[in-house]
Amino acid sequence: MGEWTLYQYPGDQGLPSLSPPCAKVYLALRLSGLRHRVQDIGAENVKRYSPTGRVPALRLPSGKIVVDSIRILDTLEAVEGLAQPLSPREPAARAADRLWEHFANDTLYWCAVVGRWMVPANCRRVACFMGGQSWLRQRLVEVIGSRAVGGRAKGQGTGLKEYDEVVADWERHLRVVVDGLGAGPYLGGREQPGRGDLAMAGLLAQVGWRDSTPRLQAALAEHPALRAHTRRVFEACEAPAPDWV
Numbered sequence: 001m002g003e004w005t006l007y008q009y010p011g012d013q014g015l016p017s018l019s020p021p022c023a024k025v026y027l028a029l030r031l032s033g034l035r036h037r038v039q040d041i042g043a044e045n046v047k048r049y050s051p052t053g054r055v056p057a058l059r060l061p062s063g064k065i066v067v068d069s070i071r072i073l074d075t076l077e078a079v080e081g082l083a084q085p086l087s088p089r090e091p092a093a094r095a096a097d098r099l100w101e102h103f104a105n106d107t108l109y110w111c112a113v114v115g116r117w118m119v120p121a122n123c124r125r126v127a128c129f130m131g132g133q134s135w136l137r138q139r140l141v142e143v144i145g146s147r148a149v150g151g152r153a154k155g156q157g158t159g160l161k162e163y164d165e166v167v168a169d170w171e172r173h174l175r176v177v178v179d180g181l182g183a184g185p186y187l188g189g190r191e192q193p194g195r196g197d198l199a200m201a202g203l204l205a206q207v208g209w210r211d212s213t214p215r216l217q218a219a220l221a222e223h224p225a226l227r228a229h230t231r232r233v234f235e236a237c238e239a240p241a242p243d244w245v
């Protein structure tokens with residue numbers, strides 16, 4: 001079988017990608033055992049690789065491009081003979097796993113987006129890294145990034161809330177995830193990681209990156225079980241986890 005190519009926003013300091021859904025797909029590819037390569041792209045050339053302008057985008061061996069991490073994992077799951085299944089076989093466990101994936105993708109994700117892009121001090125830290133050496137580029141990332149990403153977060157709803165409320169939501173969501181781990185090692189008390197675990201690890205690994213979202217980081221630090229879970233998922237995927245995890 002030919003090669004699969006993941007187009008993603010780059011990572012930093014051991015984080016596979018600064019985009020949570022890209023990190024999830026990266027982990028899924030590792031777990032699947034499929035021969036793949038990762039190509040970092042930037043916002044300025046994303047349209048060349050992804051028809052929607054969003055990442056992750058996956059190029060299949062046939063040349064077809066699939067965009068959106070949920071659709072990408074559906075595509076990977078349809079491949080015969082994966083080294084490890086990406087989700088449970090039993091229907092109720094499978095449904096629960098999918099709900100965890102959506103909880104990470106569609107709920108926790110937006111708290112992290114707001115924390116990173118809509119809190120001016122945090123956004124400045126992110127822009128300092130993403131803008132490189134040039135002060136002008138840093139300012140552009142800060143202004144354009146916060147406007148574009150913040151606009152999406154407002155459209156989704158989380159970006160309309162006060163940050164105190166977002167942090168309170170985040171804390172509540174984390175407690176739900178801790179309860180979901182139960183006796184662990186993986187969500188739903190399962191013995192094997194599923195798509196929900198990959199999504200959760202891809203997201204929670206972001207928190208701690210360059211101390212860019214201190215309040216979300218402090219809330220996560222209250223739950224060592226979640227850090228341990230993220231480490232476990234990276235290990236299961238034979239992917240090095242960032243030092244802060």
Ligand SMILES: N[C@@H](CCC(=O)N[C@@H](CS)C(=O)NCC(=O)O)C(=O)O
Pocket residue numbers: 018019020021022043053054055056067068069070105148149
């Ligand atoms: N729900 C989508 C989210 C895709 C998405 O919004 N990705 C962001 C990066 S995390 C992106 O491509 N943003 C492009 C932009 O901001 O212009 C997925 O799971 O793939």
